[in-house]
Amino acid sequence: MSDATGRLDAAEVRAAAALVRRIADAVHLAVEVRREVLDDLLVCVLAEGHVLLEDLPGVGKTTLARTVARATGLGFARVQCTADLLPADVVGTNVFNQREDRFEFRPGPIFANVVLVDEVNRASPKTQSGLLECMQERRVTVDVVSHELARPFVVLATQNPVEFEGTYPLPEAQVDRFMARLTLGYPSAAGEAEMLRAHERGDRVGDVEPVADPTGLVQAIDAATRVHxxxxxxxxxxxxxxxxxxxxxxxxxxxxxxxxxxxxxxxxxxxxxxxxxxxxxxxxxxxxxxxxxxxxxxxxxxxxxxxxxxxxxxxxxxxx
The missing domain is CATH 1.10.8.80 (Magnesium chelatase subunit I, C-Terminal domain)
Structure with a gap:
């Protein structure tokens, strides 16, 4: 518990740090990623910040996002961006219920805890703008009705920095909503050989067991806000x-x-x-x-x- 001034006590600090370390260790079981990159990603999760993963295809951006979601015990959704993707495909829309003679809201994938927006720069500016309210205010407004998003809520967006055919550059207002931009890079020779050995029988992400839960992670997030x-x-x-x-x-x-x-x-x-x-x-x-x-x-x-x-x-x- 914190003291009367709102400062953290030693037990809270140790518990939060241990939780994040368990998540990092679990992620390393399935993904070959440099420790400093993973630490920066988990810092953003702990600070409720969104992350732009900008790197070449095939280095593990999508796998990393899936593994973080599994290790944290959070709900995961993936949005594959294309030129014909609409904002309603991401945030949801109102659908008429004939049985009850009324419209009801059908939430989109943005209502998960960890949302992977794959190849975000392939979505049109109209669809990209649909993410602005979600990322900044953590809610969605559809037909003048606001819907609160889940907590924790983190957007992990990916883009390829070398292939620009059929893409729409992210506007500065969109980029400014990402807490961090991370680059995974290629693994070391030894790390890549170990990855080949570990993954030759299939995807290791499914073997990752949750080492946290949404409640515990929210407590750690709240603790981070009270760091002096x-x-x-x-x-x-x-x-x-x-x-x-x-x-x-x-x-x-x-x-x-x-x-x-x-x-x-x-x-x-x-x-x-x-x-x-x-x-x-x-x-x-x-x-x-x-x-x-x-x-x-x-x-x-x-x-x-x-x-x-x-x-x-x-x-x-x-x-x-």
Whole structure:
């Protein structure tokens, strides 16, 4: 239990950290993924943030999302994006019930806890916009009636960064709603050989047993919100954001929403590390995956990248 000030006690911190570690260990049984990437993904889950998995086909993006859902005991749904996908296919629609002579709402796959939006950039802008309310406000409005989404609720969206035929680039407003952008990369030679051995008889995801449940995960999420962040740490986050906005190579820097997400992620990382307080180290470790995809570069900044802008901001901004 927390004390009267709302701060976490040691037992809560240990319980939440142990829960997330059990999830990570269970995921590793079925997916070959670098530990730091998995930790960043679980930080986002703990901070109730959505994740954009941007990588080449076949590196395990979909398998990772399915495995996380199984290990956490959460409901899972997959949306395969195509050009003809409609918003109603994702969020649901009202259907006329002839027996009862009334319309009733039929929820779409977005009402699961973990929603994999596969190849999100293949959906039309109209369908992509249907995700905005879901991701920001965690509810769906259909025919002026709002429907609350499940909790926890995490969108894991994938896109291929090298194939653009038949795709629609994500607008900045959509990208800004993802807490982090992660890249899985290719596994090591030893890891890939082990993956071949483990998966040669079939998909290992079905062998993963849940090591958590929605109630326990919500408790850990609530605990992450109560991790202490000092005024100095908040000022440090703001200084980083301002540095990205002042960079001459940048047309659009990190938004206030980016700062809020960075602070939430830092608090979740602190809890994952067994601490009841966030440090500048947490902010620095997550700044790249949280901020870089939000940076819109100026047209003349031909050789720059969002990652470089964030790295320079970190190097030039002293931690208090």
């Amino acid at each position: 962040a000092s005024d100095a740490l908040r000022a440090y986050v703001v200084a980083l954001l301002q540095r990205t906005r002042d960079d001459a190579r940048v047309e659009l820097g990190a938004s206030p929403r980016a700062g809020l997400m960075l602070l939430r992620a830092a608090k979740a990382r602190a809890l994952l590390d067994g601490r009841d307080h966030a440090l500048p180290d947490d902010v620095q470790a997550l700044a790249g995956v949280v901020l870089a995809h939000r940076i819109v570069l100026a047209p003349e900044a031909l050789d720059a990248t969002g990652d470089q802008v964030v790295a320079d901001a970190l190097a030039q901004t002293p931690a208090v």
